[in-house]
Amino acid sequence: MAGLIKKQILKHLSRFAKNLSPDKINLSTLKGEGQLTNLELDEEVLQNMLDLPTWLAINKVFCNKATIRIPWTKLKAHPITLTLDKVVMEMSTCDEPRPPNGPSPIATASGQSEYGFAEKVVEGISLSVNSIVIRISAKAFNASFELSQLQVYSVNTSWATSDLRYTRILDPTRGEILTFKEVSWQMIRIEADAIQNTEHEVVSAPIRLITNQSKIRVSLKRRMKDCNVIASKLILILDDLLWVLTDSQLKAMVQYAKSLSEAMEKSAAQRKSMAPDTTQVTPAPPSAQQVRTQQASATADQSASMARLFNAYDVRETSHHLQIKHLDLHICDDTIDKDRGINKRLDGGAVQLSFSSISVDYYPYHKAGETCMHWMHYGEATKSRETWARSLLDEFKSNLEMLKNAVIDVFPSGRISTSSSTSFSPPPAPRTQLMSSSVVLRMADFSIYQVSTADQSRSSPQSMISCNKKILYLPQEMPAIHAEFTEYYFPDGKDYPIPCPNLYVQLNALQLVLDSRSLVWLNLFALDLRQSLEQFMELYKLNDSQKPDEHVDIRVDGLMLKLVIPADQEKTQPDQPCSVSVQTSEMVATNTRHSSGCTRSSLEALLQAFQEQHFFTSLSSSFPRSQNSFSVLHSVFQRHAHEQDTRIHDVYRGLAPPSLSTNALKTPAATDLWAVHFSQFWVDYEGSRSGRGRPTPCVDSFPLTLWACNPARYTQLHERLRAGIGSGLLPRSESAEIASRLQRKKLLKEYYSTDASPSNMPSNGLHKPHSLDGLFSGSSSSLSLASSSSSSEVDLQVLVHVQKHLSAQVSHGQYVFLLRLQNAVKSLQRSLQQDLEQYGSKRQGPTQPFSACVGVLMKSAEVTLLLKPIPQPDLNTSPLDSDVSPSESRATLEAGSEVSEGHERPSAAGEGIQNVDHIIYVGTNMLIHSHAHSFLLFVHILCSGRLIQGKSQSSFSYLCIKYLYYVNLQVSVLVLKIHSVCCSLDLKGDDTAFALEVGRIRPNQLGNVSLQQHLSNHSLGSDPSTVLLNPEVQVRLESGPGAAVHSPLAEQNGFLQCRLQAFSADFLMTSLRNLALFLEDDSASQVLPMEITIKDTHVNLKDDGPRDNASEPKATPIAVHIHNLLIHRQDDGSFSIGGGYSCSLLPLSLKQNISRLINNKHFVCRANVFFPSTQLLMEENECLKLELSKAKMALAEAHMEKDSLQHQMKTLKLTSGGSNS
Secondary structure: OOOHHHHHHHHHHOOEEEEOOOHHHHEEOOOEEEEEEEEEEEHHHHHHHOOOOOOOEEEEEEEEEEEOOOOHOOOOOOEEEEEEEEEEEEEEEEEOOOOOOOOOOOOOOOOOOOOOHEEEEOOOOOOEEEEEEOOOOOOOOEEEEEEEEEEEOOOOOOOOOOOOOOEEEEEOOOEEEEEEEEEEEOEEEEEEEEOOOOOOOOOOOOEEEEEOOOOEOOOOOOOOOOOOEEEEEEEEOOOOOEEEEEEHHHHHHHHHHHHHHHHHHHHHHHHHHHOHHHHHHOOOOOOOOOOOOOOOOHHHHHHHHHHHHHHHHOOOEEEEEEEEEEEEEEEOOOOOOOOOOOOOOOOOOOEEEEEEEEEEEEEEEEEEOOOOOOOOOOHHHHHHHHHHHHHHHHHHHHHHHHHHHHHHHHHHOOOOOOOOOOOOOOOOOOOOOOOEEEEHHHHHHHHEEEEEOOOOOOOOOOEEEEEOOOOOOOOOOOOOEEEEEEEEEOOOOOOOOOOOOOEEEEEEEEEEEOOOHHHHHHHHHHHHHHHHHHHHHHHHOOOOOOOEEEEEEEEEEEEEEEEEEEEOOOOOOOOOOEEEEEEEEEEEEEEEEEOOOHHHHHHHHHHHHHHHHHHHHHHOOOOOOOOOOOOHHHHHHHHHHHHOOOOHHHHOOEEEEEEOOOOOOOHHHHOOOEEEEEEEEEEEEOOOOOOOOOOOEEEEEEEEEEEEHHHHHHHHHHHHHHHHHOOOOOOHHHHHHHHHHHHHHHHHHHHOOOOOOOOOOOOOOOOOHHHHHOOOOHHHHHHHOOOOOOHHHHOOOEEEEEEEEEEEEEHHHHHHHHHHHHHHHHHHHHHHHHHHHHHOOOOOOOOOEEEEEEEEEEEEEEEEEEOOOOOOOOOOOOOOOOOHHHHHHOOOOOOHHHHHHHHHHHHOOOOOOOOOOEEEEOOOOOOOOOOOOHHHHHHHHOOOOOOOOOOOOOOOOEEOOOOOOOOOOOEEEEEEEEEEEEEEEEEEEEEEEEEEEEEEEEEEEEEEEEEHHHHOOOOOOOOOOOOOOOOEEEEEEHHHHHHHOOOOOOOHHHEEEEEEEOEEEEHHHHHHHHHHHHOOOOOOOOOEEEEEEEEEEEEEEEEEOOOOOOOOOOOOEEEEEEEEEEEEEEEOEEEEEEOOOOHHHHHHHHHHHHHHHOOOOOOOEEEOOHHHHHHHHHHHHHHHHHHHHHHHHHHHHHHOOOOOHHHHHHHHHHHHHHHHH
16 A cells, blocks of 8 residues: 555646656655655756746755655645755756746646546645755845745735635636635845956945745636646735845846846747737637536526636736835945945935835736726726727727838839839738736835935934825825826737837836935936946946837826925025925826827917927027027927828838838837926915914915927937938939828828818918928928937927916015025036946946026016015005006105115115215116116116026026915015026027017006915916017026127126016005115025116106105105116126127127227216227128128028929929820
């Protein structure tokens, strides 16, 4: 009897062990116990059973002792127990994928028989291993895994050990069975270290990780007739993890992962090509042999209940899951950095990362386009992604049909190709269904804390990136981050078009705090990590497997996102806030056109709004733009809006051959055009005393839209296409023939279609770009997309559109805070740039400087200045009723003190200004009536530079009102109503040029009012119905090496040019005095060289100050008429005031001579024309410019007439040729 049992055991274990002989087996027949010693297991069988990836191979497996216990009388309910003492496994990585795994030995254990009693007993075996040691040898490192107390056992549906009969769910109608297993271990120890040899000197720290108890839950669905596994679900559950890493250890991890990435990518591609048939993910229909007819009704009811239970725990497709309850990761600096000569700005820095409820799901065999309701953690995020992905698939299917038609049109059936003697036939569609492979990452909550250093004392860490779900009362089941990446493939590896991969990300209630210390440390850390990775790749001759040109459909959804920018300086004003927060309710960022506000029609409407403004459509040389300015409305936007940059469009133009290959419909990443849409966008101040712990309003909510593209990469792509056609990849004659044939068919379709447009102009009136006219007249004209070389194109082009009225408010404390904040941001930017230049990538050769162009359009805005309240002796009087005539106002200030202040401030700027009575002439036609000291105060405000310095110019454009926070506080309110705001920002290396144009600006002085009354009565305004052709304000600010032509100091501090023309306004003297107090700043400001030109300006000044005697007559208003005034500020801070033309219009040589003369002056107020010797030159220069512009317009009209005549001649030739034929 013992010999018979030995033979049976040897028969089953021979599949796993090598050279197993009976003398190594010690078996007690009566007790059901047996023992094996010194077993050497079969590597290939274990690889097949574990289904290891093909980049990993098992070399040797050894077990010192194995004990088996068989409960002969209870085999139906109790499992066979197999205990192993110590198992040692040696593995290695493969540079090239090894042959794929064969069938599992468990499936072939019963000789492909049906699932019976023997299979139930074998599958119910319980395995226990005291210790497992796994050693892995790789190209760059060695790793080891040690597991203690590993157990494998069967469980029921509640994942608890029980009777074996409850660990299976059988559905006889389907012929399928579900089994449940659990693998647990007490501890795992992971170590990895670099390989040290004489050839490679690698400075690397060993990596160690010790985890506590963990487990794996496995659900298997088998087919009963052959025991094959149809689908499986594997869930790895890890409890709390705490991991402390130094930066050298993290570098080692990245290096090791990089060394394996190439082999893993090859293995993944092999796995997809060898994927099983799609029928595995759908339940097979019941066959006659599988279904056993049941006569009794009770048995039928039991079968129905089992079917319901089977559906509740069914495994519909294969999936792998990772779940981590909590992960704390600490990353700190190494103490050996100083020994290696690395000098960092911050020493001893450390950052803590805390993650809660992390889950990673992998679905390798999902049918494309099918529902995902059976996926784990299916929710609103997955539903949104599913809808978006389905729209992408629908677009792909329509493009595929168009591509098929194009292939048929070019190569009709039965036609003999000119290049070969064989007829062309399109490849048939694959028989297998399109599959997708998806990876889903979910994170319930997380916090990334600010960097702490050794010299920084902090009681508790403060978060830098965190989730505000609890504060905003959002559902707890809503994830903080949901990311899903999907790739498409055919299981049989058919060369047939497939969609582009897509990435969907959802961010919920995230908050980012821009801590300068943390950003500097993280920037240095990332640069150091990148540098070490590049050295590692060069050392081991690793290729960079990244594919930057591969397009990926991306969509990022954001809900209640918040950006906090704190100020490092201490408070100097009572109402000064601590930080400013930028928030949005909903945000969508995508490079696809399937989201609200991000469609092609939305881009057409935006381009139409930009083209209505003369600032964006005029010649680039007109002020405030210059000859070196980039074009804001790039042709890439226009081509994308008219859907002329797609793959199908390239096929119809002859730039791409019509084929049904895998990448036929994949577009390169160079054609990506991003759209970012904010449904509601607002800004608040935080930390002010007046807010009482609540945010103080800064910017009222408004919708915001951004569009961005990369013209340089787009041009390089079309240059490569041109080179491909020119080099013979696609012959010009064939290209022209294909394009002509497809275009004729397209024109016929448009002619006979019922909804054809009578003209080529789109319905919204946006004209087609001229570069696309005559597109199909020949192959040469079809390549005219790259009108300029890629070296002259801008790297980043952005259009920003504020669609609705914008409101802003700012007080004196908030104004000072914004100045401090801007200085802090500049300092942070300077530090990051210096570190990038010092520790940047050395692998890339000399590259061109980064360039960018940003265009901003805003129809109307309202800036409210909260000034110091005006003393009112009579409380019964009403505030100012009219913003045109200030005579009704009773707001007064002490005249004596204000007059003295008005005299002291000009003396601080330069020479003292004496009080002048009656009339003063300045320039050619500037007349001042009465009280000259008031006018001098007004001129001083214009000349002081505080209103328009570089550090404060942006704060007046982006501030607005949101909530009531002063309930009973009286303030003096000055409202600036702005219409038609257009601006552009050009960046090229270190040069920066900012251009601003305001169509109209009108002040509205409300006097002393309550904020509650003002906010409740103020209107949101409306967009002007007409476009303002003559702007009142034009500003240009330059900085960098290019600004040195204006003055030596301009390279560092910048140079400001401002033009004020045709401006008309009424001001109260108290408002001007309050405005001067509002602009005061105790900090030492930098000298900003500037040049201000004022033309045809009318200002009415009303002296509403208190009078000594009530019987005194009211002061006569001052009417200031400025025909031509020039204000120039030198590098030494002195001002020159006079009448004449701007120095910016002078030739460079003459400008330098004039600058030397100006440097010898201080504060000059002349009665004649400024620089009269250059008057004639200026007038002649203006006349020549006018004639040049007329000549350019005439030349452009002549070119248009020439193109029109050529088009008519070609049309006549085609018509005559058709009639003759």
